[in-house]
Amino acid sequence: MSIEIQHLSRHYGATRAVDGFSLQLDDSVQVLALIGPSGGGKSTLLRLLGGLEVPDSGTIRLDGKELPHSEDGLREFRKRNGFLFQSFNLFPHLSALENIVLPLVEVHGWTRDRARDRAQEVVERFGMSAHLGKMPAELSGGQQQRIALARSMAHEPALLLLDEPTSALDPEMKAEVLDVVEELCQAGQRIILSTHEMGFARSCADEVVFLARGQLVESGKGETLFTSPKTEVVRSFLGKVMKW
Amino acid sequence: MLKYLISTVVSVVLLTTFCFVLWVVASHDYHWEAIRPYWGNLISGWWVTLLVSAAALVLSVVIGVLLTGGQLSGHRLPSVLCRIFVEFIRGTPLLTQILIGYYLIANSVGWDSRFGVGVVVLSCFSAAYLSEIFRGGIESIPRSQWLSARAIGFTGWQTYRFVVIPQAIRRVLPASAGQFANLIKDSSLLFVISVHEFTMQSREINANSYSTFEAYLPLIFGYFLLTFPISLLSRYLENRFRYEH
Numbered sequence: 291m292s293i294e295i296q297h298l299s300r301h302y303g304a305t306r307a308v309d310g311f312s313l314q315l316d317d318s319v320q321v322l323a324l325i326g327p328s329g330g331g332k333s334t335l336l337r338l339l340g341g342l343e344v345p346d347s348g349t350i351r352l353d354g355k356e357l358p359h360s361e362d363g364l365r366e367f368r369k370r371n372g373f374l375f376q377s378f379n380l381f382p383h384l385s386a387l388e389n390i391v392l393p394l395v396e397v398h399g400w401t402r403d404r405a406r407d408r409a410q411e412v413v414e415r416f417g418m419s420a421h422l423g424k425m426p427a428e429l430s431g432g433q434q435q436r437i438a439l440a441r442s443m444a445h446e447p448a449l450l451l452l453d454e455p456t457s458a459l460d461p462e463m464k465a466e467v468l469d470v471v472e473e474l475c476q477a478g479q480r481i482i483l484s485t486h487e488m489g490f491a492r493s494c495a496d497e498v499v500f501l502a503r504g505q506l507v508e509s510g511k512g513e514t515l516f517t518s519p520k521t522e523v524v525r526s527f528l529g530k531v532m533k534w
Numbered sequence: 535m536l537k538y539l540i541s542t543v544v545s546v547v548l549l550t551t552f553c554f555v556l557w558v559v560a561s562h563d564y565h566w567e568a569i570r571p572y573w574g575n576l577i578s579g580w581w582v583t584l585l586v587s588a589a590a591l592v593l594s595v596v597i598g599v600l601l602t603g604g605q606l607s608g609h610r611l612p613s614v615l616c617r618i619f620v621e622f623i624r625g626t627p628l629l630t631q632i633l634i635g636y637y638l639i640a641n642s643v644g645w646d647s648r649f650g651v652g653v654v655v656l657s658c659f660s661a662a663y664l665s666e667i668f669r670g671g672i673e674s675i676p677r678s679q680w681l682s683a684r685a686i687g688f689t690g691w692q693t694y695r696f697v698v699i700p701q702a703i704r705r706v707l708p709a710s711a712g713q714f715a716n717l718i719k720d721s722s723l724l725f726v727i728s729v730h731e732f733t734m735q736s737r738e739i740n741a742n743s744y745s746t747f748e749a750y751l752p753l754i755f756g757y758f759l760l761t762f763p764i765s766l767l768s769r770y771l772e773n774r775f776r777y778e779h
Binding site: 340342365366368369373375377379380381382383384392393396397425427441442 | 678679681682684685686687688689692696697700701704775777
């Protein structure tokens with residue numbers, strides 16, 4: 291995907307969540323991973339890229355087109371993409387199936403039959419067919435996250451944004467979800483994700499960006515960044531998180 | 535251990551009190567024949583209470599929703615106006631509102647239907663409380679649900695319709711049912727503008743027959759007959775809207 295971010299800033303009061311961030315990537319990048327310490331601006335950057343927030347200053351161009359600033363324009367932009375949150379955020383009053391079907395019908399104007407067929411197809415791919423009729427409260431965290439992932443990609447989004455998709459899960463469930471994300475990567479889905487799973491970032495991402503204090507510290511191919519980091523910040527961070 | 539002690543004490547106290555009250559009430563020397571000529575009045579009063587309450591219940595939900603909408607609209611003027619209305623209504627006595635509503639406001643525009651004015655004043659009064667219940671219910675839906683709806687591409691209206699309201703309904707049901715029961719009982723204050731409802735009929739029977747308990751005791755059963763079904767309906771709906779199994 292071609293991404294051009296220039297001097298992007300988003301402040302909350304005195305907190306500079308994203309602070310003059312710039313990045314340029316060409317079409318060869320299909321999967322982009324954002325890594326770095328918590329509170330470093332990964333989630334905010336992802337929300338800006340997903341059109342969930344508007345920057346205080348700076349611009350984002352995706353595939354040559356600048357992100358709109360009006361709420362209507364941003365909603366059209368969000369409809370084309372998919373967004374997954376750390377805490378699943380399924381609608382608790384709807385079954386797993388309805389969680390996937392509702393946006394397809396109400397936002398994308400599909401017929402119910404077509405939406406249901408599509409939901410079944412996606413869920414089968416994620417190994418969740420047996421759980422379609424269940425309510426979110428009846429599903430484990432890993433199952434909820436896989437349903438949420440199915441919801442975010444059922445309409446074949448141009449871009450899938452994943453905000454720490456496995457941070458709220460135990461190791462076994464992490465693996466369940468990462469398997470599915472990996473499968474999506476291999477199928478050619480364009481993905482930007484923030485993650486603390488260094489192994490996953492290294493093996494699946496075409497490009498890895500290290501963010502701290504709202505700024506880009508270092509970026510590069512996964513292999514290069516993990517084996518020979520150029521900056522001391524990245525070296526010490528990787529040293530700590532890879533130790534155990 | 536303490537839990538069992540407390541629940542035993544509470545059970546014994548409640549049961550004793552209940553039996554005592556029942557015995558006192560039942561052992562009174564009643565003269566039901568004294569109010570026999572007035573049964574028809576009681577029944578017609580009960581009907582009036584039923585009609586006033588039913589009409590006010592529907593209208594109060596409509597006004598309550600509008601007041602909630604106004605407060606959450608995000609526009610300053612309707613938000614402030616609705617807020618003032620709610621605070622004013624909640625902070626002043628219903629009795630005065632009924633008097634002013636009928637003798638001053640309705641009179642000045644030439645509307646003299648006591649029943650109609652009664653329904654409108656009662657509705658406004660109840661709507662102020664309902665709108666606070668509704669607002670609380672909507673604001674209790676976590677931010678993550680709104681964010682998720684936004685990410686999916688829902689419009690503001692779709693977010694309310696498909697995500698927020700279905701979840702809020704269950705949360706506001708118990709408190710709303712309580713408010714509806716209050717509305718039914720509050721309708722008894724309409725006697726000040728001579729709406730011949732249930733309580734007013736009892737007062738008149740008491741005055742005519744000098745039989746206080748015989749005149750007022752039917753009120754217990756009459757009002758309970760109206761409020762209890764609401765309580766049952768609320769329980770039923772709570773179960774229907776339950777989503778955490």
